[in-house]
Amino acid sequence: MTFDPARLPRYSTAGGSLKPSNPTVNAATHPRTSPAPAARRLELLDALRGFALLGVLLVNLRSFSLYEFIARSQRDALPTAAWDRALSLAMELLVDAKSITLFTLLFGVGFAMRSNRLAGNANTDGMRLHVRRMLVLLAIGLVHAYLFWWGDILRYYAVFGLLLLAFTRLSARTLAVLGVCVAVVLPVLLQPLVPGLLPAQAGKAQASAAAWSAFVSGDWATMLQGNLARDMRMRIAVWSLPLFVFGRLLLGMAIGRAGVLQESVAHRRFWVRLLRASFAVALAASALLMLRDHGGTGGTGSTAVVASWLGEGAGLHATRLLRELAPLAQGVFYMAAFVLLFQHAAWRHWLRKLAPMGRMALTNYLAQTLFGLGLFYGIGLGLGPQFGIVGVVICGAAIFALQALFSCWWLARFRFGPAEWLWRSLAYGKAQPMRLQATA
Template structure:
């Protein structure tokens, strides 16, 4: 029988519950990040206005806690889990003696379609399309040795974050001189501020069509930016770390890897404190006007140091969850997040829709108006509602709505949606 006939989604009983728990936890942090930076409009505000919202002591504290414990850590964790999921699908396909490429490619193409629809019709900050594109790059590594994969991790997560900012900083100085480079940087910053102001004005409109038009118009400006391309390379590096972890069953067989998880806790905490501490100090120095990225040449290395900090704390979260999950009492508590992780795509899309209703001008119109503490509180409140919603939905259905669509389009036939009495199932391919 041909491979597509055998291919089907995994049954609930075949899922790795710890991964669903971690995915639910990561989704919470990603939502807080998206709200803090994007949905609230903070990244689009003039610097003085954004600083005024964060000036009170409570807001300063919340911003510092966000930057230390949340910013980029949960995005790192989510990307890591994506790569680990690929590794699991690969091992299942190999166990059946078939190639993972056909089904996985179809999954990525469908995900790309969902992501592009999300990006243009709902929210410019979509990450699904990026994951889909980089997922094809991940296919290039599925037969590479651990050493080769690890070398690319270092290049993508450390080498490029050092090299690209260095070229951006020193290249114009060498080519045109320090004064001309400073003037060009100032003009570029002014242009960026103008584009952000137009997007903020569009999203603040009371017309739904005006807000979505402004969203779509921002996309051609955003996609080719060097910062975004560098971010994509780092995401691929995180994918590859997940691929390596999956190969060695780091989260599928935690008991055997207890010493490794304990080492991750220690060294992750060291890297996390150093990297994120550096980021906080530099941020405060910039606010005080004591350092300037355009003038202080050493600042090109800050992004690479921060990336190590992001990776370090993300590793702490992974190892901490893995070790606690082995204890029965903690397992019962943590499994509350598993249905959210099983419906991660549905919940991610739902977060975008709800956030537009809260922040855009045609909704409650709170964009650019809320301080950090209220943005965080709102995002946590919405996520708290998603937990019982996910439990209730999955008590009746096999998949979330978006997951059902994704799988049905991938396998070329509508998947059974309602839960049926438990019965024997054949081995799954993905």
């Protein structure tokens, strides 16, 4: 059997937005106690999720491959060391924290779209359904985190997804301002206070060595112990992660509440302005951070003065602010650029191929963990970091291509991805219909 694109919903730009042109399921057959039918999904949102998953995969594979746990001397001894340094810098500038920013924004957008759709039932069935969805997602995240990978993000989405219910009556503008304050300003204000209140931890080198020893082990119990220890360490070391996630969820909720993504063609002017503003902020912030981290040492002139100022006194607070602002602005820039490109038929022809990946985002996210552990950990093939960042990029491209093909094949036959089906079935309290109905 081969993949038949005709079996997937097709979209048009009629009416100023990307909407399904061949809906086959009506509201009467799918009441509000059932998941939204595929024909009502927003293809642009799914394609954006698929795009974000590529960046998430590349960043996570750096941890899965154990590259981040080896010392600088070991990295320099790898045959790919020269290429690794260039790719590491490229990932720092283009991918790190930006892909998860985009992924988190989209979760907030999805929440706003569901809350808008269920607005008339928000205090009864809709709210209870959302609570069940988040509790099931929390359970999935906890299993994922404690039995497989310490870097799980689903737990945060579930917990803050419940908290978002308290913000459903706020305007889009208020949500956006609040999101920026939580994601950018609050971590800087708390930086002088919070670290001193947290338990003391072993040094980074010692912690990395312990993680390395556990993850290269072929014993599952040893790996689980190391995974739990790493998780506990990172919840303390990266104490601002909850603010990182919650602020972006609020911003995504603002975008969804405003309807600018659902009606992206009609709001083209908004996206153009957002593109320009986010690009300017991201470029300026990233340039200053690069100057602070990689330039100005031993130099003279204005660049050395700026680099020196960013490293001391009030400049340190400015640097912290820039570190929070840069990935947020760049993630927003990626979203705006993708939205505008999606409005052009030539680009949309290719970008829409990412939509099946996005429709199965949970399945693909969890499967990426299985790929990572199976290839690089001692309980799997044990490849480890021997291929450096070059291997990470090549492996990431291969995994993403396989998942894209599998997503297309699967969704030509089924309504949901496997993990999505489980999530929905548990949330609705009954097994959801899985197979697509044949159409004439």
